[in-house]
Amino acid sequence: MSRPAAGAPLPNLPSGGPAIDASRRLAFGAAFAHGGGLYDAVRPAYPVDAVDFLVPAGARDAVDLGAGTGILTVELAARGLRTTAVDPSEDMLAQLRLKSRPIRTVLATAEDTSLPTESFDVATAAQAWHWVDVPAASAEAARILRPRGRLALIWNQLDVTVPWVHRLSRIMHAGDVHRPDFVPDIGPDFTPWESMDLQWEQQVTPELLIELAKSRSYYLRAEAPIRARVEGNLSWYLHEHLGHHPGEQLGLPYFTHAWRAHRR
Numbered sequence: 001m002s003r004p005a006a007g008a009p010l011p012n013l014p015s016g017g018p019a020i021d022a023s024r025r026l027a028f029g030a031a032f033a034h035g036g037g038l039y040d041a042v043r044p045a046y047p048v049d050a051v052d053f054l055v056p057a058g059a060r061d062a063v064d065l066g067a068g069t070g071i072l073t074v075e076l077a078a079r080g081l082r083t084t085a086v087d088p089s090e091d092m093l094a095q096l097r098l099k100s101r102p103i104r105t106v107l108a109t110a111e112d113t114s115l116p117t118e119s120f121d122v123a124t125a126a127q128a129w130h131w132v133d134v135p136a137a138s139a140e141a142a143r144i145l146r147p148r149g150r151l152a153l154i155w156n157q158l159d160v161t162v163p164w165v166h167r168l169s170r171i172m173h174a175g176d177v178h179r180p181d182f183v184p185d186i187g188p189d190f191t192p193w194e195s196m197d198l199q200w201e202q203q204v205t206p207e208l209l210i211e212l213a214k215s216r217s218y219y220l221r222a223e224a225p226i227r228a229r230v231e232g233n234l235s236w237y238l239h240e241h242l243g244h245h246p247g248e249q250l251g252l253p254y255f256t257h258a259w260r261a262h263r264r
Helices: 022-033 036-042 048-054 073-078 090-099 134-144 163-172 206-214 217-221 224-241
Strands: 061-065 082-087 104-107 120-126 145-158 194-204 250-262
Touching: 036 206, 048 145, 048 194, 048 250, 061 073, 061 134, 073 082, 073 090, 082 090, 090 104, 120 134, 134 145, 145 163, 163 206, 163 224, 194 206, 206 217, 206 224, 217 224
Parallel strands: 061 082, 061 120, 082 104, 120 145
Antiparallel strands: 145 250, 194 250
16 A cells, blocks of 8 residues: 655644643653553564664664663664663563663663763663653753764654554554654754654554553553443454454554764
């Protein structure tokens, strides 16, 4: 199926990226205080080419801001980087420690990491930059990066240019979906963005898609009746409307958007 040109209108999709004010950011982010095991089980990894794009040649030390359960963090460590994971959720970091104990974990926010000045060659934020206060997080990243150090952002997001996925994202209340021409904000301490876009598919089952919805902040914050409605709507959409059978393998289209910039 063809993809609309960048900038083409998509129904119910904002013209920019996800916009969250400070109070809503705290409320939504608090949803991830628990549920790290489910998050780690259902959220996809990042394409190898995209991770390569993030990491500068010769880098030795990396910090992953908003690391969560470490889906990107372990990829950085696998490349031989001395890697530190920063996240405000102890539950998420506990899942990371189960996977990779050598990775240092720090219970903190991207805006105030408590890490030493000029300690890292690359600071990443995977599926997390829309949760931060951008001016404060940019300033903190600039502080902990070495001269010419790199700030690198990445998102996996549902490819809502595909009509059935667009409707799926609305039923899920997927709040991190943005337009293909979205450009994240960044502070003045960094050079302009370089970017990479990739399209790919994750092999899933209808059951995994329902579990994926349960890992979203909307579901995690909701009361039991709303959760039941989301699950019921997804079950109807996947099984009755789209006609998928339990356990059926299907390709879930994704975009990966990656950006990198250097400390001035």
